[in-house]
Amino acid sequence: MKILVLSQYWHPENGVPQRRWTWLSKILVDAGHEVTVIAPPPHYQRKIELRQWWATRKGRTIADVDEGPSGEKIIRSGFFPAGPSLTQRAVNQATVALGAIQTMLRKKGALRDYRPDLIIGTVPALPTAAATRIVAAVLRRPYLIDLRDAWPDLLQQSDQWNKGTGKTSLREKTLKRGPMQVVTFGTRRVLNDALKHAAGISVTSSYLADVLCEREILHTDGSSPEIVTIRNVFPPLSDRSVDLARKRHDGLNVLYAGTLGRAQNLSNALEAAKIAQERGVTIKLRLVGAGVAREQLTSQARELGIDATVEPRQPAEEMAEFYDWADTALVHLTDWEPLSRAVPSKTYELMAQRMHISGVVSGEAAELIQAHGAGDVVEPEDPQALAELWVELAGCPERLCIRGGGPQWVEYERESVAPGRFLGLVERAADR
Structure with a gap:
């Protein structure tokens, strides 16, 4: 089966989403599936000057294909550099989503005559869900959403998002009076629409799976997406264990x-x-x-x-x-x-x-x-x-x-539970 993955983050970056999908990609490749990824060049948590970004943009073509650590093909898409503020991150995520759509629909270079059997979008970033729905609609193929956190529910906390930063920017003071509510409402509608029409949804928490299964908005037109819990039990970067009797100090x-x-x-x-x-x-x-x-x-x-x-x-x-x-x-x-x-x-x-x-x-x-x-x-x-x-x-x-x-439970989830659940979800989604 040919599987197309749209993502905001990918190897060689080393955060949680990247490590999760290196692991899931290996499960797919080991099962005989062909995985192609559209993702931007590494830029997450990196400060990229506009001149450097422009040079990278001009030098990249759709014919360039990287090979990931799990045997997946990686095609780099466009993006605009991220920043620390919520506004800058939103712009970055939106441009990544648009870049993924443009890269796929141009159908040049490595994607010439490419037609996947299934499309998977990874969330966050939230705009990736919309991009996945658009690409799937144009290609008339089923899609999955990998929903890593409790979205869209976290949008309800938008007025508290900067509580932990100790400051409220002028931009936030200006936007939260009205524009933030409009953006939040629109984002929620777009995300719920993408989830509703998905063939399946993978989540990282059984609590979240239970809540989504009961959510009426996802059960319309006589059908609903299959929802499966795939925990973040990807392989650790080291398999060391701690010394049980190492404390030798006060405090x-x-x-x-x-x-x-x-x-x-x-x-x-x-x-x-x-x-x-x-x-x-x-x-x-x-x-x-x-x-x-x-x-x-x-x-x-x-x-x-x-x-x-x-x-x-x-x-x-x-x-x-x-x-x-x-x-x-x-x-x-x-x-x-x-x-x-x-x-x-x-x-x-x-x-x-x-x-x-x-x-x-x-x-x-x-x-x-x-x-x-x-x-x-x-x-x-x-x-x-x-x-x-x-x-x-x-x-x-x-x-x-x-x-x-x-330790035994985590290993069992990683080696026995997650692969079977994930492959089953993928295969059933492709048949819908």
């Missing part, structure tokens, strides 16, 4: 490695470290990653006078030192209701490594951590509760030793 070393963004609101963790410090327990906190809240977190840590550092995103091969240093790893989300249907992919990686998790999460993520004995959980946006947990862990280090069946 507590806490590591957060991931996005320093809006949905995390890590200010809550800094406040918790301050409360614990006032109770006589030293919390050494390292936040490692990139995101729009980086500057605000650095400033807040300095103002609170706590032992916390905000460090750049690190290559995977250099993360071993960070995990060896840590006593517990922080998995942290804010209290937006749709995030109860999200499971940060870091949860599975930490479970596989037997790393104790300090979970500031609710819903399915909290349930998984507790069910598999992978750590401790407190409610989001309650720094007092998080501080109390850390004080308890510092005084009772045996609680940091994880001996549950989490």
Whole structure:
């Protein structure tokens, strides 16, 4: 079967969407399918000058084909450089979606006479869903949507998106009075339309799958998309496991490695470290990653006078030192209701490594951590509760030793559950 994937992000970038689709592409290729990808050149979380972008744009042709690590063919499409603000990201995502449509419909070079059996669009970015629907309609082929987060429900939280950045820009103050509501309403309608007409939807959370299955707007005209949960249990970048008895110091070393963004609101963790410090327990906190809240977190840590550092995103091969240093790893989300249907992919990686998790999460993520004995959980946006947990862990280090069946469960999901579910969804969708 010929499968066309439209995506905002792809290898050699190394974020969660890229790693998820390197893994899913390998499942498809190993099953004998031919995978062709339309994606922009690597630019996610990179600062690209307009002159550099223009030179790249002029030098790229549709005849250029890269080969991905899973044997997929990658055709690079147009884009406009992203920036840190929501407006800049929206422009970037919209231009990537338009670039994918243009690349496919021109039917030149590597895509001459190409007709896929199935089209898959990966979300986020949200405009990719619309691009997938348009391409599928023109080619008259069925399509799937890989819905990685709780969209479109997260659009309801748009007035809180900048809460974790510590500032409200003039642009946001201007737009949120009316234009933001219009854009949010339009985006929701377009996304729901794309989901409604899809042959199938893959999600990363069973909670989200249950909610979508009950959503009437997706059940019209006597048909509805098949919805399947494919968890983010892609292979870890290292298969190390932690030393169960490595804590040899007072206090507590806490590591957060991931996005320093809006949905995390890590200010809550800094406040918790301050409360614990006032109770006589030293919390050494390292936040490692990139995101729009980086500057605000650095400033807040300095103002609170706590032992916390905000460090750049690190290559995977250099993360071993960070995990060896840590006593517990922080998995942290804010209290937006749709995030109860999200499971940060870091949860599975930490479970596989037997790393104790300090979970500031609710819903399915909290349930998984507790069910598999992978750590401790407190409610989001309650720094007092998080501080109390850390004080308890510092005084009772045996609680940091994880001996549950989490690693075996993650491996079973990766090797046995996900491939069968995904291939079954693809094959059934292509037949619709």
